[in-house]
Amino acid sequence: MRKLILLTILLAQASYSFAQISYEKNFNTALKKAAETKRPVFLNIGPISKSTVKSAINSKEVVQFYNKNFVNYAVSFPDSEAAAFMRKYQLKMLPAYIFLDANGTLIAKGAKSSSASKHYLDLANQALNKHSSGSSLADYEEKYKTGNLSKDLLKEYISARQQLGLSDNAKLIDEYVDFLTIGAFNDYNEVLFVLRAGPFAYGKAYKLAYTNRKIVDSIYKTLSLRERIDLNNCIIKNTQDEAVATKNSTLANSLSNYVRGTYSKNYTAANKQATYLLLNYYKAVKDTNNYYRQAQYYYDQYYMKITADSIQKVTKKLQDKKDSVTIASKERVAAIEKKYPVTATRTTYTYTSLSYNTDPAKSLAMILNNAAWDFYMLGTRNINYLTKALLWSKRALELSPTAEYYDTMAHIFYRMQLYDEALLNQSKAIELAGKQKNAKDRLVRFKAAAEKMKQRQL
Missing domain, CATH: 3.40.30.10 (Glutaredoxin)
Structure with a gap:
């Protein structure tokens, strides 16, 4: 029993x-x-x-x-x-x-x-x-679609989207400000609401908010650094997305100027970010002439000049910061465990933040490889552009010799009609991929590319 x-x-x-x-x-x-x-x-x-x-x-x-x-x-x-x-x-x-x-x-x-x-x-x-x-986002969207708009409805709709982490509200805030008087922009909270909605840089809502520069300055002094960064990033993303969607080069250049203004006296960082956004715009709208011209300046100026010594310094700085955070984290955990012993009920949370590779050498290699691959994928046959891409590819391999980067170099050599060099590098890509775990699909792709190179059919 x-x-x-x-x-x-x-x-x-x-x-x-x-x-x-x-x-x-x-x-x-x-x-x-x-x-x-x-x-x-x-x-x-x-x-x-x-x-x-x-x-x-x-x-x-x-x-x-x-x-x-x-x-x-x-x-x-x-x-x-x-x-x-x-x-x-x-x-x-x-x-x-x-x-x-x-x-x-x-x-x-x-x-x-x-x-x-x-x-x-x-x-x-x-x-x-x-x-x-009856007040879900879907409910507000239905009310919005009727066209019977009001100041209160738009404010509630934008707020509902923001509460769910949806930041693409630039068009809605342009509609919202139509219901405001100029006097409304003497209200700190009203101006803050408009800016937090991410208006298009130098667009209607943005310009109206800036009619009271004193309040705007006060907002940027009052908000925390994280809040200021989030506010600026929202304006930047919404403006960039709209410029690309409408292929509006004027808006793209306005954004470039806006970004320069968000940096205090760090003119190098300001120009780098402004150039990067223009580069992304040209690529997205397939303006290849401007893209090739801008890309050569951007990657040579801001990445090819980075030396091995500077990479080592950044690596050490990041490692020191990581060690400091790890120690602080362990101290917090120890304090929690002391206050709430393991015998007690204690809820544990975990998550993974989406972030890029923090190894400076590998990050630099990835950036330069991607730049070289973009030149290849955009279809250029200009020997000067291909030579530039080859130099970026070579630098990427010096920093991080991976199968994918050898594959990039092989394709560039092939486009330059240097077939022996192309096959040599593609063979290296295949060799390295064969040693990697979970690289079956890449290995098949690399071998197929090698066969096409042999047949002159790539």
């Missing part, structure tokens, strides 16, 4: 351990089912690597609640679909927990994996309450 009871307990524990949210096979199926059942969609975007913290998302109560109240779909980064979701919903951390209506409109979102079931249940209830409140 005891053995039977023990077996029952073990089976119950196994069932709890393997409880899992039921996910649909694809996103379109999830949206269709959400429309049919009138339930929101829960979109689980997983991190790049598994967390060391045990997540409570598969606890029995969370699984039951999510399966009952949501249509669920999961995808993991860096899958291309996950990347598309992250761009659309402007996500910066993983894992990301997104709640949508049947049209794919954002209801609520959260991040951080947690060891507490309450974390996931609170997120879910927040989404359900918002969905049924």
Whole structure:
């Protein structure tokens, strides 16, 4: 009898351990089912690597609640679909927990994996309450589409988007300021609201906000450094996106001037960033003549001049900073553990921030390789441009000899009709890729390119 009871307990524990949210096979199926059942969609975007913290998302109560109240779909980064979701919903951390209506409109979102079931249940209830409140983003979008606009409606709509981390509100703020009088820009909070919406640089809303320069100056003195950076970045991104979408070179140049003004007396950094934005604009609108001309100056001026000594200094500085942060983090953890012993219930959170490689040498190599590859992909056959790309490619390989960078150099040599050198470098790319884990797809691609090079069919 005891053995039977023990077996029952073990089976119950196994069932709890393997409880899992039921996910649909694809996103379109999830949206269709959400429309049919009138339930929101829960979109689980997983991190790049598994967390060391045990997540409570598969606890029995969370699984039951999510399966009952949501249509669920999961995808993991860096899958291309996950990347598309992250761009659309402007996500910066993983894992990301997104709640949508049947049209794919954002209801609520959260991040951080947690060891507490309450974390996931609170997120879910927040989404359900918002969905049924009549004041969700979808509700505001429907009201906006009717065309019966007002100052209050636009302010609430913009605020709702901002609360969900959606910063592309430049067109909405241009509509909003039409309902304001000039006197309204004597109000600190009104001017701050306009600037935080990310108006187009030197656009209508931006110019109206700056009619009271005293208040604008006060805002920039009052806000924290992080807030000022976020405000400027929002204006920059919205303006850049609009310039590209409309192929508006005047707007792109206005943005370049705006960026120069955001730097105090660091003229080198200001010119570098302003040039970079123009370069991105030319590339995006396929203005190749201006792109090739601007790119040569940009990469030679700001990257090819970086010496080995300067790289070592930056590397040491970053390592010292990393060590300092690690020590501080360990001290905080030790303090928490002392205050809340491991015997007590303590919720643990974890997340992965989306960031680029912080190794200066590898970062520089990646930048120069990408620049060389861009010249190749844009199709130039100008020997001067190809020679420039070859120099960047060579420098990238000196800093970080990887399979991908040898592949880039091989393609440039091929375009220059230096076929033996092309095959030699492509063979090196194949050799290095063969030694890498999870490089099967790259190896197939490199071998296919080598065969085309041999046949003169690339």
